[in-house]
Amino acid sequence: MTSEQQVLWFTEVGGPFQIAHREVPRPGPGFVLIKIESCALNPVDDWNQRTGILVDKYPYIAGSDGSGIVEDVGEGVSQLKKGDRVFFQGVFGDHRGTFQQYVLVDVPLIAKIPDNLTFDQASTIPLGLATAAIGLYQKKKERGGAELVAPWADGGRGRGKYTGQAIYIPGGASSVGQYAIQLAKLSGFNPIITTASTKNEAYCRDAGATHVIDYKTVPYTSIPAIVKEIANGPVGIVYDAISIPESQRADLEVLRPNGSLILTLPSEVEASKGDRWVMLTYGALGGEMYAALPGLLADGSIKPNKVELVTEGLKGIPAALERFGSGKVSAVKLVARPGETPVA
Numbered sequence: 001m002t003s004e005q006q007v008l009w010f011t012e013v014g015g016p017f018q019i020a021h022r023e024v025p026r027p028g029p030g031f032v033l034i035k036i037e038s039c040a041l042n043p044v045d046d047w048n049q050r051t052g053i054l055v056d057k058y059p060y061i062a063g064s065d066g067s068g069i070v071e072d073v074g075e076g077v078s079q080l081k082k083g084d085r086v087f088f089q090g091v092f093g094d095h096r097g098t099f100q101q102y103v104l105v106d107v108p109l110i111a112k113i114p115d116n117l118t119f120d121q122a123s124t125i126p127l128g129l130a131t132a133a134i135g136l137y138q139k140k141k142e143r144g145g146a147e148l149v150a151p152w153a154d155g156g157r158g159r160g161k162y163t164g165q166a167i168y169i170p171g172g173a174s175s176v177g178q179y180a181i182q183l184a185k186l187s188g189f190n191p192i193i194t195t196a197s198t199k200n201e202a203y204c205r206d207a208g209a210t211h212v213i214d215y216k217t218v219p220y221t222s223i224p225a226i227v228k229e230i231a232n233g234p235v236g237i238v239y240d241a242i243s244i245p246e247s248q249r250a251d252l253e254v255l256r257p258n259g260s261l262i263l264t265l266p267s268e269v270e271a272s273k274g275d276r277w278v279m280l281t282y283g284a285l286g287g288e289m290y291a292a293l294p295g296l297l298a299d300g301s302i303k304p305n306k307v308e309l310v311t312e313g314l315k316g317i318p319a320a321l322e323r324f325g326s327g328k329v330s331a332v333k334l335v336a337r338p339g340e341t342p343v344a
Contacts, residue, residue, distance in 0.1 A: 007100035013052035027074035040065035056093035063098030089126035114298035124305035128175035135262035135281035146260035152292035166231035173200035177241030224253035305333035313341030
């Protein structure tokens with residue numbers, strides 16, 4: 001194994017991404033060293049570079065999604081071995097982002113890739129799925145979720161628990177929205193109502209949406225009435241995967257008393273309106289979910305995002321991230337292969 005690797009980092013708030021060389025770390029107890037084959041891009045990577053809000057120290061390596069091959073394991077790690085194909089969620093800080101060729105990862109944030117998925121497909125899963133799952137299944141708190149029973153928990157999957165209950169998920173063609181729809185289907189919700197452009201309607205229905213509202217032709221002020229007609233009244237759960245001010249205002253009109261509104265961006269509405277819960281969701285989720293994921297992916301219960309490859313490995317990431325700010329990423333996940341980075 002090589003002792004040096006190429007990484008993509010930035011050295012100050014708003015500073016440009018740069019290709020640099022860094023020593024390949026060694027795993028300590030409870031950690032695994034992974035050679036990254038694929039890393040997926042997220043809007044938070046662009047946002048963090050511009051604002052520095054999640055940066056612990058500089059230089060900083062971004063990236064929250066990855067897949068690859070186990071290169072080495074630390075003391076006490078028995079469930080993984082060298083050569084295993086895995087996917088994982090990167091961590092903010094401590095040079096543990098995925099925009100590099102090798103990375104250290106905590107064991108609870110790693111799952112094995114089933115044979116039916118490629119490295120590229122597997123890399124699209126961790127952050128989007130974790131964000132959706134936290135919002136739906138974590139406890140109700142300021143940065144929490146709706147406190148539903150997860151489909152990987154006893155009694156949480158399929159018909160029975162939430163059968164016949166409606167859920168509204170604005171932004172169904174986004175990565176997080178697509179996973180929120182899939183989880184809602186696993187949890188038994190019906191109808192599953194979302195918003196998307198006409199060109200992405202089939203994508204949302206394939207994930208499990210029963211009704212797709214074209215937000216490009218229907219103004220947000222008109223959406224609450226449509227949702228309540230489909231659901232036969234206000235709904236108990238709204239997972240807003242886009243969370244723009246217009247969608248948030250519509251969300252409150254859709255939500256019933258004691259209902260839960262889960263946002264992926266800071267709230268633009270009064271959290272205390274009536275007796276409704278309004279929560280911001282984000283973070284990492286391992287444990288039971290990661291243990292169940294290989295089986296759920298192998299049988300098609302959860303499907304990865306569509307992939308669009310970024311050329312030139314790490315070198316191509318900065319230009320690709322700029323597409324998020326211009327709204328040019330829809331119904332796909334941008335994926336880079338760090339091993340294809342030209343030698344600097």
